[in-house]
Each structure stands twice: as C-alpha cells, then as structure tokens.
Amino acid sequence: MSRLIYCDQAATSFPKPPAVIEAVTQALTEFSASPGRSAHRMSLAASRTVFEAREAVAELLGVDDSSQIAWTLNVTQALNLALNGLLQEGDHVLTTSFEHNSVMRPLSWLARARKVEVEVIPVPPDGQVDPAEFSRRLTGRTRLAVVNHASNVVGTLCPLKEVKKALGGVPLLADAAQSAGAVPLDPIEEMADLLAFTGHKGLLGPTGTGGLWVRRGLALGPLIRGGTGSRSESEEQPEFMPDALEAGTPNTHGLAGLAAGVRYILDTGVETIRRHELQLTKLFLNGLTQIRGIKIYGPSDPNMRTAVVSLNLAGWSPSDLALALDREFGILTRAGLHCAPRAHRTLGTFPEGTVRFSFGVFNTAGEIEAVLTALDLLSRRRS
Amino acid sequence: MPREVFVYIFSSIHQVLRAEKVLKKSGLPFDLIPVPKEVNPDCGMALEIEPDRADEVTAALTKAGLVIEAVYRRRGRDFQWLPQPKPMS
Numbered sequence: 001m002s003r004l005i006y007c008d009q010a011a012t013s014f015p016k017p018p019a020v021i022e023a024v025t026q027a028l029t030e031f032s033a034s035p036g037r038s039a040h041r042m043s044l045a046a047s048r049t050v051f052e053a054r055e056a057v058a059e060l061l062g063v064d065d066s067s068q069i070a071w072t073l074n075v076t077q078a079l080n081l082a083l084n085g086l087l088q089e090g091d092h093v094l095t096t097s098f099e100h101n102s103v104m105r106p107l108s109w110l111a112r113a114r115k116v117e118v119e120v121i122p123v124p125p126d127g128q129v130d131p132a133e134f135s136r137r138l139t140g141r142t143r144l145a146v147v148n149h150a151s152n153v154v155g156t157l158c159p160l161k162e163v164k165k166a167l168g169g170v171p172l173l174a175d176a177a178q179s180a181g182a183v184p185l186d187p188i189e190e191m192a193d194l195l196a197f198t199g200h201k202g203l204l205g206p207t208g209t210g211g212l213w214v215r216r217g218l219a220l221g222p223l224i225r226g227g228t229g230s231r232s233e234s235e236e237q238p239e240f241m242p243d244a245l246e247a248g249t250p251n252t253h254g255l256a257g258l259a260a261g262v263r264y265i266l267d268t269g270v271e272t273i274r275r276h277e278l279q280l281t282k283l284f285l286n287g288l289t290q291i292r293g294i295k296i297y298g299p300s301d302p303n304m305r306t307a308v309v310s311l312n313l314a315g316w317s318p319s320d321l322a323l324a325l326d327r328e329f330g331i332l333t334r335a336g337l338h339c340a341p342r343a344h345r346t347l348g349t350f351p352e353g354t355v356r357f358s359f360g361v362f363n364t365a366g367e368i369e370a371v372l373t374a375l376d377l378l379s380r381r382r383s
Numbered sequence: 384m385p386r387e388v389f390v391y392i393f394s395s396i397h398q399v400l401r402a403e404k405v406l407k408k409s410g411l412p413f414d415l416i417p418v419p420k421e422v423n424p425d426c427g428m429a430l431e432i433e434p435d436r437a438d439e440v441t442a443a444l445t446k447a448g449l450v451i452e453a454v455y456r457r458r459g460r461d462f463q464w465l466p467q468p469k470p471m472s
Binding site: 038039055 | 395396397400417424425
C-alpha cells in the first residue's frame with residue numbers, strides 16, 4: 001500500500017515523536033512499578049515519571065504549581081470530573097450550542113439527576129461566540145460556564161480571556177481537547193479556572209492520558225475515590241491536590257509518553273507549531289476554493305480556527321467521500337457528526353454531517369497538495 | 384551510637400518530588416527514604432537531611448513555597464519532633 005496521508009489529527013495525533021515511543025518503551029522495560037506506593041527504586045522512578053509529566057504540562061500552561069493538575073484517562077473524564085465535582089442541585093450552568101457530547105451528555109444527565117439548570121447559548125454557524133452573551137445570562141445561581149477552546153467540528157477558536165472577563169468571577173471550565181499543544185495556553189490563569197485536556201491529540205502522547213487543571217483555591221469533589229499512597233491510615237479521600245482527585249494506580253507508561261510529547265512541544269514552541277498548522281490550513285482553504293462543489297463550514301478567517309476544516313462535496317455523502325479518500329488515495333479523514341450533534345445542528349449539517357480534515361505538526365504542504373488533487377478528481381464524478 | 388539525621392515529612396509524594404527538584408537545583412545534599420513507620424503510617428517517601436544543612440534546606444524549601452508537614456530528629460529508632468515556624472502565605 002502506498003503512503004498514507006493522515007488527516008485525522010483532531011481525533012488522535014499521528015505519528016508520535018520518536019521520543020514518545022522511546023519513553024513508553026523505557027517505562028515498560030525499566031521501571032514498570034507503582035508510582036507513589038512502594039518506596040523502592042523502581043517505584044521511585046515511576047513516581048518521578050508521573051511528577052515530571054505534571055511539571056511538563058504545568059510549564060505548557062504557565063503555572064508554577066503542578067499539583068493542581070489531576071490525571072484522567074482523557075478529556076471526557078476530565079470534563080466529567082469538573083462538571084460532576086462542581087455542579088450541585090439547583091445550580092445554573094452556561095454553555096454553547098457548539099459543544100461536544102463530552103460536555104452535553106454529562107450536562108444532560110446533571111439536568112435530570114441533580115436538577116441543574118443548563119442554559120445553552122446559541123452561537124452563529126461559524127461558531128464565533130460573543131462573550132457578552134455570557135454576562136447577560138448570569139444569575140445568582142450561576143455556578144459555572146463551560147466552553148470548548150476550539151471546536152472539534154470546524155476549529156473555531158473561542159476568545160477565552162474575554163469570556164472569562166464577561167463571567168465576572170463565575171468559574172470558567174475550558175475544554176482544551178482541540179487546542180492543547182496547538183495554540184498557546186500560557187498563562188492559563190488569564191483564560192480559565194479549570195482546563196480539561198487530553199494527551200493523545202495535540203500533546204502528541206499515547207491514548208489513555210489526560211487531565212484537569214484546577215485553579216488553586218477552587219475545591220471540587222472527586223469522580224472516584226480510592227488508594228493514593230498518601231494518608232494510608234485514613235478511610236477518607238485526602239483533600240490536598242492532586243491526591244484529592246486521583247485514586248488508583250495511574251497510567252504511568254502512558255504518562256511517560258505524554259511527558260515526552262509535551263517536552264517535544266515545549267522544545268519546538270507552541271507558536272512555531274501554530275504557525276505551521278495555520279500555513280497548512282490556509283493552503284488547504286485556498287486550494288478548496290478552486291474545486292467545484294465544495295462547501296466549507298466554519299469561520300472565513302483562517303486565523304480564527306485551528307487546523308480543522310469541515311466540508312461537503314456536491315454529489316457525495318460525507319461517508320462515501322471519506323471512504324473513497326481512504327480506499328483510493330490513502331487519505332484518512334473523519335466523516336459524520338464528530339460526536340457533536342448540537343454543533344452540526346448549528347452548522348445546518350445535521351444529521352448527515354461533514355467530512356473533517358484535521359492537520360498537525362507532522363503534516364506537510366506536499367500532503368495538502370495531494371489531498372487537494374484527490375478532492376479535485378473526486379469532484380469530477382459522483383459516488 | 385547511631386548518627387543523627389533530620390527527617391522531613393511531606394503531605395504527598397508529589398510534594399516530596401518537588402522538594403527533591405528544589406534541593407537538586409540548590410545543590411543541597413539529601414537522601415530519599417521510605418517514610419519511617421515510627422512517625423507516619425504512609426506508604427510514601429521522606430527526605431533525610433544532615434543536621435548541619437537543615438537550616439539551608441528548610442530555607443530553600445520554604446522559599447519555593449513548599450509546605451513541610453513535619454521535621455524529626457532521628458537517632459536510630461528514636462524520633463524527636465521539631466516544631467517548625469509557620470510558612471509564609
């Protein structure tokens with residue numbers, strides 16, 4: 001089979017930097033022990049690995065206290081942790097019509113189970129939210145606002161700083177699934193009060209890694225309780241971070257890889273990665289205008305989006321187009337609703353969805369040209 | 384007679400490793416040991432410090448914003464708790 005062109009970075013990044021693979025291999029072969037539990041040298045090496053991963057993410061966020069970062073399996077678990085840990089019966093929460101199901105489903109459940117009042121702010125089809133929409137909806141019961149930093153469907157960037165200002169002290173939970181590693185998050189304290197992230201997309205780590213950063217002084221309950229290696233005499237979960245929000249042996253092997261991924265990003269520079277991805281996105285968007293029958297969704301200004309482009313091609317269903325791209329050209333994309341039915345309703349693409357192309361640090365201009373050529377060929381026939 | 388050392392206890396392994404990072408950067412000598420069961424039932428780690436470097440160690444850790452949970456003077460299996468000044472907040 002000829003070389004593949006991977007355009008599904010918004011789902012999981014590929015390839016990973018060699019240092020990530022080496023770090024996971026080293027963790028598996030040299031210190032496959034429990035971190036924070038035993039005190040022997042292998043356990044200590046595992047503890048240091050988990051600690052260094054936290055320090056690396058803290059550096060990316062521009063915070064000095066990495067204990068405010070709790071590990072989770074992925075961004076979905078981090079969002080569930082934050083929403084479940086903060087929202088109680090009778091609370092009011094603000095969100096937008098451009099969110100992923102990782103936000104909408106827990107909110108939907110909280111509305112039923114805890115009578116949380118969920119208010120969904122309608123956003124225009126390009127996904128650009130007006131921060132004033134948040135301030136005018138604040139009530140005395142508003143406990144939280146939750147928004148994605150970048151849309152997983154069309155890449156629209158949310159002005160987190162402005163939204164945070166508009167909230168006037170009500171905590172802001174930012175879903176950084178699509179932005180971590182792709183756009184600057186430093187200093188996070190000006191952008192959010194809680195930040196949910198995943199390790200396997202822009203942070204270039206393995207699946208099964210992610211976390212939640214919580215502003216110091218903001219207390220929330222855990223999602224699960226159990227062993228932490230600390231306060232072992234007590235049958236209550238410790239209240240200090242990160243142990244308050246973590247229980248059970250963490251994914252040390254994965255976190256070894258995540259640390260290497262984040263180090264790669266810090267060494268390369270988030271700004272450099274952003275420039276590269278923006279260049280690819282502009283090249284792609286410009287090329288698409290030359291192809292008949294292409295409809296592009298999302299903001300018209302490429303500077304307002306991450307390297308995510310959703311489109312449809314006349315005469316093709318999204319799933320047929322993605323299949324033809326894969327089978328005939330080795331171009332890997334994602335078709336459908338992208339786990340974000342509400343965002344697709346906002347775009348007017350529900351229920352068929354779109355074909356999503358998402359690019360990353362290792363995609364090249366040559367690959368973009370090849371994708372454009374394939375789309376041009378397919379535009380000349382029908383499925 | 385066993386030699387005297389100071390044992391520094393922290394709330395969690397995270398804080399111990401932060402302390403380790405601070406002391407490595409400051410070039411101060413220390414040893415990482417399992418928490419002695421005589422003073423704390425935790426499964427975690429503690430720092431062992433030479434008594435004549437304890438003031439420097441405490442100063443470096445406090446300056447880095449670390450909260451030292453307790454300090455003990457140890458001679459063999461004999462532990463004496465040493466009151467610490469409250470950290471600046």
